[in-house]
Amino acid sequence: GEDGPTHQAVEHAASLRLIPHLDVWRPADTVETLVAWAAALERRDGPTALLLSRQNVPFVAEVRDAGLIRRGGYTLAEAAGGAARARAVLIATGSELPLVVGAQKALQAAGVPVRVVSMPSTTVFDRQRADYKSSVLPDGVPRIAIEAGVTDFWWKYVRAEGAVIGIDRFGESAPAADLFKHFGFTVDNVVATVNAVLAKGKK
Numbered sequence: 001g002e003d004g005p006t007h008q009a010v011e012h013a014a015s016l017r018l019i020p021h022l023d024v025w026r027p028a029d030t031v032e033t034l035v036a037w038a039a040a041l042e043r044r045d046g047p048t049a050l051l052l053s054r055q056n057v058p059f060v061a062e063v064r065d066a067g068l069i070r071r072g073g074y075t076l077a078e079a080a081g082g083a084a085r086a087r088a089v090l091i092a093t094g095s096e097l098p099l100v101v102g103a104q105k106a107l108q109a110a111g112v113p114v115r116v117v118s119m120p121s122t123t124v125f126d127r128q129r130a131d132y133k134s135s136v137l138p139d140g141v142p143r144i145a146i147e148a149g150v151t152d153f154w155w156k157y158v159r160a161e162g163a164v165i166g167i168d169r170f171g172e173s174a175p176a177a178d179l180f181k182h183f184g185f186t187v188d189n190v191v192a193t194v195n196a197v198l199a200k201g202k203k
Contacts, residue, residue, distance in 0.1 A: 010167045014153040016049050017122055025121045026051040028097035029059050032120045035069040039124070053095040055176055060097050060118070072124030073136055077104055079113035086115040088194050089137060091145040091157060093119045096185065100146055103190035114194065115141075122153075142197045148185060163197050165190065 016024045023043065025036035033052065040048035061076060068074035076097070079086035090100040097118055104116050117136055119125060125133065137143060143162040145154035151166035158164055167183050180186065 010149045010170060013051055013147070013149045016051070017153060021046040023048040023121060023123050024051065025049070025124075026094040027120045028092075028094055028118055029057055031059065031061075031064055031066075032069055032118070035066050036120060039070055039121075051094065055095060057095050058098055060101055069118075069120065070124070071128050071132065072121035072126070073117060073119040073128075073133075075115060075136055076118040077101060077116040079115045080108050081113055083115065083138070085113045086138075086141055087112055087198060088114045089117055089141050089143045090114055090190070090194070091117045091119050091137075091143055091154070093122075093147055096146045096148055099180075099185060099187065100190060102187045103194070106187050106191050107194060110191070112194065112198070119157075122157075142201055144190070144193055144197060146185070146190060148180075148183070161197070161201060163193050165193055 013024070013026060016022060023040070023046065025032075025039070025048065027033040027036045027050070033050070036048075036050055040050065064076070065074070073091075090103060092100040097116075100116050104114050107114050125136075137157065143158040144165065145151075145158050145162070146165045147154065149166055151164040151168055154164045154166065155162075165184060172179060172182065174182070
């Protein structure tokens with residue numbers, strides 16, 4: 001970020017998620033933050049970490065089901081035409097969620113319907129029943145994960161046929177908007193990555 005090397009903690013979220021019995025939440029906006037805060041207060045069997053952005057972030061959707069958010073991962077925006085039409089699943093967390101919402105709109109305009117999944121807490125999502133997890137991340141549909149951090153953690157969700165947009169090096173000192181463009185956190189790059197994954201699947 002703009003404050004230099006002390007704010008280049010690309011590995012911290014992944015490191016926290018590896019700590020046993022720690023629930024880690026990286027909410028995307030006020031709605032998810034309220035749900036995460038309530039879950040942390042109500043939890044009696046372990047600690048919770050809330051990872052919040054310094055930047056202002058928009059509401060990604062005005063109306064959502066708090067019960068689904070509490071499951072750690074949920075379908076935020078279904079593909080145009082319904083689940084059966086989805087050609088890919090975009091998974092994002094925290095401040096990167098508005099980016100994939102924008103990418104979904106761009107892809108739909110190009111005739112490529114995709115589902116958007118918000119994953120505010122991978123640790124909570126991983127404890128859900130298998131049928132719920134497969135309803136959010138269906139088999140046979142390629143997945144692309146987006147997070148401004150190290151990519152290794154996300155491969156367990158996207159698998160070999162998917163892709164991860166992240167940062168596997170320490171950052172640069174510049175305004176946030178410039179850095180997001182520099183590291184590929186743009187609608188254009190998400191769209192290009194989805195198209196590359198779909199093209200790879202046709203070979």
